[in-house]
Amino acid sequence: MKAPGDRAEDAALRAARPRGEPERFGDLQRERQARLLHAIRDAAVAAAMAFGLFVLMVGLRTDVGPSGELFLRTRWADVAILCGIVFAGRLLLNLWYASRAARAPARPGRLAAALGAAGQALGPALLAAALVLPFIPGIGRYELDLGILVLTYVMLGWGLNIVVGLAGLLDLGYVAFYAVGAYSYALLATSFGLSFWVCLPLAGMLAAFWGILLGFPVLRLRGDYLAIVTLAFGEIIRIVITNWVSLTGGPNGIGGIPRPTFFGLSFSLSGEPDTFAGFFGLEPSSQHRVIFLYYLILALSLLTNWVTLRLRRQPLGRAWEALREDEIACRALGINIRNTKLSAFAIGAMFGGFAGAFFATRQSFISPESFTFIESAIILSIVVLGGMGSQLGVAIAATIMIGGFELFRDLEEWRMLVFGAAMVLIMVWRPRGLVGTRTPSVALGKKRDIDADLVGEGRG
Amino acid sequence: MAYALQQLINGISLGMIYGLIAVGYTMVYGIIGMINFAHGDIFMIGAFIALIGVLLLQLGGMMEGPAALLLVLAISMAFTGLYGWAVERVAYRPLRGSFRLAPLISAIGMSIVLQNYVQISQGARVKPLEPLVPGGTEVMRDGSFVVQFSYIQMLIIAVTLLMLAVFTVLVTHTPLGRAMRACEQDRKMAALLGIDTDRTISLTFVIGASLAAVAGTMYLLRYGVIDFYIGFLAGVKAFTAAVLGGIGSLPGAVLGGLLIGLIETFWSAYFSVQYKDVAAFSILALTLIFLPTGLLGRQDVEKV
Numbered sequence: 217m218k219a220p221g222d223r224a225e226d227a228a229l230r231a232a233r234p235r236g237e238p239e240r241f242g243d244l245q246r247e248r249q250a251r252l253l254h255a256i257r258d259a260a261v262a263a264a265m266a267f268g269l270f271v272l273m274v275g276l277r278t279d280v281g282p283s284g285e286l287f288l289r290t291r292w293a294d295v296a297i298l299c300g301i302v303f304a305g306r307l308l309l310n311l312w313y314a315s316r317a318a319r320a321p322a323r324p325g326r327l328a329a330a331l332g333a334a335g336q337a338l339g340p341a342l343l344a345a346a347l348v349l350p351f352i353p354g355i356g357r358y359e360l361d362l363g364i365l366v367l368t369y370v371m372l373g374w375g376l377n378i379v380v381g382l383a384g385l386l387d388l389g390y391v392a393f394y395a396v397g398a399y400s401y402a403l404l405a406t407s408f409g410l411s412f413w414v415c416l417p418l419a420g421m422l423a424a425f426w427g428i429l430l431g432f433p434v435l436r437l438r439g440d441y442l443a444i445v446t447l448a449f450g451e452i453i454r455i456v457i458t459n460w461v462s463l464t465g466g467p468n469g470i471g472g473i474p475r476p477t478f479f480g481l482s483f484s485l486s487g488e489p490d491t492f493a494g495f496f497g498l499e500p501s502s503q504h505r506v507i508f509l510y511y512l513i514l515a516l517s518l519l520t521n522w523v524t525l526r527l528r529r530q531p532l533g534r535a536w537e538a539l540r541e542d543e544i545a546c547r548a549l550g551i552n553i554r555n556t557k558l559s560a561f562a563i564g565a566m567f568g569g570f571a572g573a574f575f576a577t578r579q580s581f582i583s584p585e586s587f588t589f590i591e592s593a594i595i596l597s598i599v600v601l602g603g604m605g606s607q608l609g610v611a612i613a614a615t616i617m618i619g620g621f622e623l624f625r626d627l628e629e630w631r632m633l634v635f636g637a638a639m640v641l642i643m644v645w646r647p648r649g650l651v652g653t654r655t656p657s658v659a660l661g662k663k664r665d666i667d668a669d670l671v672g673e674g675r676g
Numbered sequence: 677m678a679y680a681l682q683q684l685i686n687g688i689s690l691g692m693i694y695g696l697i698a699v700g701y702t703m704v705y706g707i708i709g710m711i712n713f714a715h716g717d718i719f720m721i722g723a724f725i726a727l728i729g730v731l732l733l734q735l736g737g738m739m740e741g742p743a744a745l746l747l748v749l750a751i752s753m754a755f756t757g758l759y760g761w762a763v764e765r766v767a768y769r770p771l772r773g774s775f776r777l778a779p780l781i782s783a784i785g786m787s788i789v790l791q792n793y794v795q796i797s798q799g800a801r802v803k804p805l806e807p808l809v810p811g812g813t814e815v816m817r818d819g820s821f822v823v824q825f826s827y828i829q830m831l832i833i834a835v836t837l838l839m840l841a842v843f844t845v846l847v848t849h850t851p852l853g854r855a856m857r858a859c860e861q862d863r864k865m866a867a868l869l870g871i872d873t874d875r876t877i878s879l880t881f882v883i884g885a886s887l888a889a890v891a892g893t894m895y896l897l898r899y900g901v902i903d904f905y906i907g908f909l910a911g912v913k914a915f916t917a918a919v920l921g922g923i924g925s926l927p928g929a930v931l932g933g934l935l936i937g938l939i940e941t942f943w944s945a946y947f948s949v950q951y952k953d954v955a956a957f958s959i960l961a962l963t964l965i966f967l968p969t970g971l972l973g974r975q976d977v978e979k980v
Contacts, residue, residue: 436965455953600777643779
């Protein structure tokens with residue numbers, strides 16, 4: 217079914233008028249009328265389609281009665297409203313396309329250039345804001361918790377960015393490593409009483425180990441297939457965690473995970489000399505721990521960023537980027553594909569494991585519910601929406617997606633809907649992500665931004 | 677022996693449902709080379725529309741006899757087909773020719789949208805429907821264990837075979853089928869030869885969604901409980917079936933579906949129910965690693 221009023225048809229409509237001939241008023245008028253008619257007809261078709269879509273699913277709601285029987289409730293008004301919205305939206309979109317096509321086309325890359333210029337200042341500005349956030353007046357417990365959440369996703373995004381953005385390996389099961397890190401810390405800390413600072417590297421190492429273990433079988437897979445297999449691995453790990461009750465507590469999870477200490481000083485409110493507040497002679501406050509957690513995750517994510525930026529300049533990072541652009545060429549040039557891929561999986565997984573350990577200590581309770589496929593999808597969407605390979609883009613995307621997500625907290629059911637719709641819309645409008653340009657890590661002579669459209673897309 | 681026979685019957689009827697969904701995956705993968713991640717949710721929507729159809733007919737007092745079931749099936753196929761069309765139009769068509777990851781992300785987004793849309797519009801609670809096709813025939817009796825071949829299982833197998841026959845004729849003997857196969861081989865060339873590729877791809881989605889709707893209706897009739905989340909697992913398993921059979925191959929999709937259904941049923945019967953999904957996921961991983969072309973697929977040669 218070809219929707220009338222497509223851009224191509226509009227263009228054809230305009231092209232039908234001979235170029236050199238001066239425009240007569242009547243022609244223009246008629247053309248405009250035709251275009252309007254077109255737009256209205258198209259919008260009506262869209263509304264009819266919307267009616268077909270919504271009439272049963274929205275118009276009739278199945279409800280379960282008190283004795284378990286099903287009955288229908290009608291909501292015709294909602295259907296009418298939805299159809300109206302679709303009609304109006306489609307009409308406006310059509311008119312907007314038409315008017316945009318009539319105007320001179322915008323200079324391509326203007327937005328990208330503006331973003332690039334702003335990007336120079338934006339990165340440091342964001343960093344400075346993140347550093348002073350706990351001390352800005354008016355920032356309370358809630359805002360800091362939100363900041364911690366956003367930073368956790370920034371870190372996860374940067375970790376996955378190594379795998380997806382740099383090495384071009386599409387990983388839909390990243391949450392598995394997050395889970396491995398979280399459960400490693402939880403089990404080590406509750407069973408052996410090890411402190412957070414001992415467990416953190418251990419959790420990272422275990423996650424990296426799992427990254428290699430799961431990376432081995434998928435070395436030969438590419439693209440979508442790799443995505444599906446990693447999804448399967450992620451789900452397998454989650455199912456095993458759920459069912460291995462004797463080790464992981466199953467669906468009940470693990471509780472009472474110790475909180476982190478400030479070099480051995482706990483954050484309890486007793487004010488004893490061996491607590492943080494007591495040692496530094498401060499008024500005991502529950503805020504201290506939140507601020508500490510905030511700086512902890514900030515440091516961890518900056519570590520991720522720093523390592524990524526350093527690695528990009530080294531042979532390993534260059535091999536990753538070469539792998540992303542063309543695996544066959546890589547092989548031909550004698551790069552060891554196996555080691556390159558496994559190192560990407562391992563390092564990406566390690567940061568996922570760090571983030572997992574942090575998550576466990578912050579929540580002090582974990583259960584398999586936190587590690588579902590949807591988390592992987594959210595992290596991957598942050599990386600892709602931010603613009604694969606762009607560190608700043610990932611940070612911005614995480615802030616927008618997770619921060620924006622929190623704004624809709626009251627609309628519990630709706631926010632996932634909005635989240636999914638945002639994923640689709642951003643892909644439709646900016647398939648290359650928010651920051652669509654990429655600075656080459658290594659360049660001959662003058663450094664320039666290259667448009668992401670010119671860059672290969674990672675077939676690894 | 678009797679126990680195994682019962683599992684065989686259950687496995688085949690479950691496998692038929694997977695096979696129907698798998699055909700949708702395989703068709704879309706064949707024609708535009710993307711994994712339609714939202715296909716499992718289309719199946720879920722098909723089940724919901726069938727449920728609403730049943731309730732509507734019950735309201736009118738017409739829910740009796742095979743004609744009513746056929747009507748429910750038709751309603752579900754028609755409206756779910758519309759969903760398939762809309763998903764393609766909104767989320768995939770604008771991305772055609774975009775870079776490879778974009779449609780996959782968009783498909784994951786669409787899957788989230790569909791799930792939550794159904795959760796909002798139909799509620800998160802599980803919907804139980806009392807069996808519409810009760811009873812069955814006794815196939816075998818072994819001591820106290822009776823092997824049942826229920827009418828609904830017969831119905832599932834019959835309807836699935838019928839649908840697949842219709843579908844095979846459609847693909848091999850109609851102009852639309854020829855256009856679909858042409859698009860599958862070379863979309864640009866097909867367009868040059870005057871085939872409306874956009875329309876062909878849209879219709880592929882509509883047909884795939886209709887087959888998923890058949891699967892959804894059968895699932896509803898067989899199991900009687902649906903919720904907004906059934907699409908994810910069914911989708912992954914059907915995708916596994918498509919891969920196992922060889923993606924792009926239609927008989928392969930059905931064969932893969934049957935195998936997955938049988939493996940899952942026998943695994944639950946003889947090993948452990950908790951890990952039955954692990955079995956399906958492991959098969960997916962193992963197939964892709966050791967047999968990437970599947971059982972009936974063609975070798976894909978990569979040229980530089």
